[in-house]
Amino acid sequence: MDDMMLLTFLATLAGAAWRLATPLIFASIGEIFSERAGVLNIGLEGTMLVGAFCGFATAFATDSVLLGLIAGIAGGMVFGLIFAFFTITIKADQIVVGAALNLLGLGLTAFLFRTYYVSTGKGIEIAQPINIPWLSDLPFIGEAFFRQNLIVYSTILVTILAALVLYRTSFGLTLRAVGEHPRAADVAGRNVAAYRYSAVLVGTGLAGLGGAFLTLGHSNQFVEGITSGRGFIALAVVVFARWSPIGAFFVSLLFGLFYALQLMLQAQASIVVPYQLLQALPYIMTIITLVVVRGKGAAPSKLGQPYDMR
Amino acid sequence: MSPKPFLRIENIRKRFGSVVASDGVSLEIDEGEIHALLGENGAGKSVLMSMICGMVRPDEGEIVYKGQSVRFNSPREAIRQRIGMVHQHFMLVPNLTVAENYILGQGSALRVINDMDKVHARIRELSERYALDVRPEARIEDLSVGEQQRVEILKALFHGIDLLILDEPTAVLTPQETDRLLALMGDLVKDGKTVVFISHKLDEVMRVSNRISVMRDGRLVKTVNVADTDARGLARMMVGRDVRMELPRGPAAPGRIVLSIENLACRSETGLPALRGVSLDVRSGEIVGIAGVSGNGQTELSLALCGLLPVDSGRVVLNGQDITGLDPARINARSVAHIPEDRHKHGIVLPLSLGENTILQRYNESPFATSGMLNRRPIREHTRDLIRRFRIKSRDVDQKISELSGGNQQKLVVARELARNPDFILVNQLTRGIDIGAMEFVMEEMLKQRDNGRAILLISTELEELFAICDRILVMFHGEILGELPPDRNRLDELGLLMAGQTANVVQPPLAG
Ligand SMILES: Nc1ncnc2c1ncn2[C@@H]1O[C@H](COP(=O)(O)OP(=O)(O)OP(=O)(O)O)[C@@H](O)[C@H]1O
Ligand SMILES: [Mg+2]
Numbered sequence: 001m002d003d004m005m006l007l008t009f010l011a012t013l014a015g016a017a018w019r020l021a022t023p024l025i026f027a028s029i030g031e032i033f034s035e036r037a038g039v040l041n042i043g044l045e046g047t048m049l050v051g052a053f054c055g056f057a058t059a060f061a062t063d064s065v066l067l068g069l070i071a072g073i074a075g076g077m078v079f080g081l082i083f084a085f086f087t088i089t090i091k092a093d094q095i096v097v098g099a100a101l102n103l104l105g106l107g108l109t110a111f112l113f114r115t116y117y118v119s120t121g122k123g124i125e126i127a128q129p130i131n132i133p134w135l136s137d138l139p140f141i142g143e144a145f146f147r148q149n150l151i152v153y154s155t156i157l158v159t160i161l162a163a164l165v166l167y168r169t170s171f172g173l174t175l176r177a178v179g180e181h182p183r184a185a186d187v188a189g190r191n192v193a194a195y196r197y198s199a200v201l202v203g204t205g206l207a208g209l210g211g212a213f214l215t216l217g218h219s220n221q222f223v224e225g226i227t228s229g230r231g232f233i234a235l236a237v238v239v240f241a242r243w244s245p246i247g248a249f250f251v252s253l254l255f256g257l258f259y260a261l262q263l264m265l266q267a268q269a270s271i272v273v274p275y276q277l278l279q280a281l282p283y284i285m286t287i288i289t290l291v292v293v294r295g296k297g298a299a300p301s302k303l304g305q306p307y308d309m310r
Numbered sequence: 311m312s313p314k315p316f317l318r319i320e321n322i323r324k325r326f327g328s329v330v331a332s333d334g335v336s337l338e339i340d341e342g343e344i345h346a347l348l349g350e351n352g353a354g355k356s357v358l359m360s361m362i363c364g365m366v367r368p369d370e371g372e373i374v375y376k377g378q379s380v381r382f383n384s385p386r387e388a389i390r391q392r393i394g395m396v397h398q399h400f401m402l403v404p405n406l407t408v409a410e411n412y413i414l415g416q417g418s419a420l421r422v423i424n425d426m427d428k429v430h431a432r433i434r435e436l437s438e439r440y441a442l443d444v445r446p447e448a449r450i451e452d453l454s455v456g457e458q459q460r461v462e463i464l465k466a467l468f469h470g471i472d473l474l475i476l477d478e479p480t481a482v483l484t485p486q487e488t489d490r491l492l493a494l495m496g497d498l499v500k501d502g503k504t505v506v507f508i509s510h511k512l513d514e515v516m517r518v519s520n521r522i523s524v525m526r527d528g529r530l531v532k533t534v535n536v537a538d539t540d541a542r543g544l545a546r547m548m549v550g551r552d553v554r555m556e557l558p559r560g561p562a563a564p565g566r567i568v569l570s571i572e573n574l575a576c577r578s579e580t581g582l583p584a585l586r587g588v589s590l591d592v593r594s595g596e597i598v599g600i601a602g603v604s605g606n607g608q609t610e611l612s613l614a615l616c617g618l619l620p621v622d623s624g625r626v627v628l629n630g631q632d633i634t635g636l637d638p639a640r641i642n643a644r645s646v647a648h649i650p651e652d653r654h655k656h657g658i659v660l661p662l663s664l665g666e667n668t669i670l671q672r673y674n675e676s677p678f679a680t681s682g683m684l685n686r687r688p689i690r691e692h693t694r695d696l697i698r699r700f701r702i703k704s705r706d707v708d709q710k711i712s713e714l715s716g717g718n719q720q721k722l723v724v725a726r727e728l729a730r731n732p733d734f735i736l737v738n739q740l741t742r743g744i745d746i747g748a749m750e751f752v753m754e755e756m757l758k759q760r761d762n763g764r765a766i767l768l769i770s771t772e773l774e775e776l777f778a779i780c781d782r783i784l785v786m787f788h789g790e791i792l793g794e795l796p797p798d799r800n801r802l803d804e805l806g807l808l809m810a811g812q813t814a815n816v817v818q819p820p821l822a823g
Contacts, residue, residue, distance in 0.1 A: 301404070
């Protein structure tokens, strides 16, 4: 490989990394909201699948990417509502409900897809890359960072917005209190349950968006289990990022890089590693990071615990 | 004509299941007074005050505040009426800053927080005015208990109050901090505020309050003017009998060395050096006290001894065996009992029952378990026995320990630890939150343990506690043992100097032989 080729390879890699990180950024930032409020939603995978399917089905019917994205968010939030009802109102175990939603999401989307869409075999129109004038013509950098679609660009906006909401609004302040010392928030006059509901809805809405990106901004098809574990990886991203949105953005990029590397190495005929091993790369990295980044960290202290008002 | 009372409580009743916490209490608080509330553990002091500040709703009765009948559904409503309370267990969110804690719950949920500078300035101003030394940008989790309490008081002032209720504010404070707090109460009253405070310490109650009310079994026994009473009289009103202020005790008969600490050094949880080469021995049959202003390594010493904090260097030898660096379960298993400083963090598990809490370390031992299965009956019997012996006010062995009053939780911890027949007993704040009647009892129990040949290390910021039962007192300063004194009240000055880190006077033999 000469230098030019290497640079091209790196530019393509960086661009792909950001694209592949996009669903992780949405889902993990959403999960940060949820967990900061003390609710551990391991049902991300199922929620993302629902988002991916709703986005696909809506775009299929309307030919509109925008409506698809909205439907993805809405689908995620419907799942969030189910989750919140069981875990916050009924106070069922969050892990159990989350696991159930993962199974439900997988089964439900597979069933609906097979029933209504699989025979059509048609794809949908997806979000097109937008070349940012002048910047996209920069050598290498242009290719990597300025020829993406709007959904990918929006991850920056979402990250900044999430950080602002979490650290600069009364809502975010209360969320952080609710996950750490719900009674103090209660005594201060905030409705703990309402905040946990909102946090779960923000979280699942973003997870739905992350899922919808897979069908509307990446592949143009829905496939059963299209998320292939991204929901779980997003959970790991949250831990690695220490519950910080900006951290989640960069950690997601890192994981995106593993995905991209895996894909591009597979395409390189000269490399003779079994492709299954390459495919496993992001998951192996997840396990390694979770082992390395252990220890007491910034986890909200009431994570996973229901709150009993006196 | 007497002025209308500032706050009048009329025949208030409150039950929790079968427990009557308030049994028709009537009480009057005057404007601008410091009113102390005394009573045994579980007498219903905290519950009564929680009803005034909107935390708990009364079943019956009336609260008349500034001439109007009020009924608060939440603490927020009480704060709006300028009533603030600092609870026995603080209401501060540890991962937020002081200022963030103060504005929590203020304004609309969707508000953008853009006035932080103003909030900080207000906090600084209030902090200066009352000499509270609170930094608005400090994170709660980095603050000591004493600091956290000042943060809580300032929080009430920040929200604007006319009535401040303090629930056992001095229980966790050092004597110096206590002096400071008592002075602060005086300042608040000068500013036209009214203070009600709960305490188990008669001397401070006598020092600052104008009037004192005593509660027993959910009823108000009496309200008296300070001038018309003394500590002995108050004690009798509280407990219903005379309380010995001085415990009779024989001389110690120290035997072999049970615990030996050699040059122990470790760092605090925040990574700063906390112990700088501590060496001491504790023999069987003696109680060794460690005095010191809190924050001088006492917490770390007790955590390190029970395996909750890694040791950097030095050794801990128990019964001739090196136990340095063993995990807490192994140390526990070697007959070490631990009465921790923070019962909620290291002593009990709040959502578990009394029975479950009494076998926390022994859940796997006979007769409480056979081949991995818990035996309910012996657990219950054992717990009932402790409850009876230590007069722990509770409803049932299966009730959650979080429902007990603070002092009764502490009594359960003490009872549990002593029941294990340990060789070595590590105590950090023995009587925290315990009423004077129970204090006498608990101290007597400790002396009995001593006379039975146990080795006891008592870390305490309460000098009275140390004088009452210790056989010798070591003083800790900046992570070192600065000196040793006999438990002689006449040498209080020397002790005070040592606690302030001044060794000069003590290195030479003391003045009076
Ligand atoms: N939430 C609750 N559920 C059940 N019982 C309760 C609850 N809160 C308080 N009690 C009971 O009410 C009684 C009075 O408790 P309270 O906390 O007012 O005592 P206290 O006078 O403050 O004692 P202490 O000095 O030990 O703090 C106790 O018997 C306690 O067990
Ligand atoms: Mg109390």
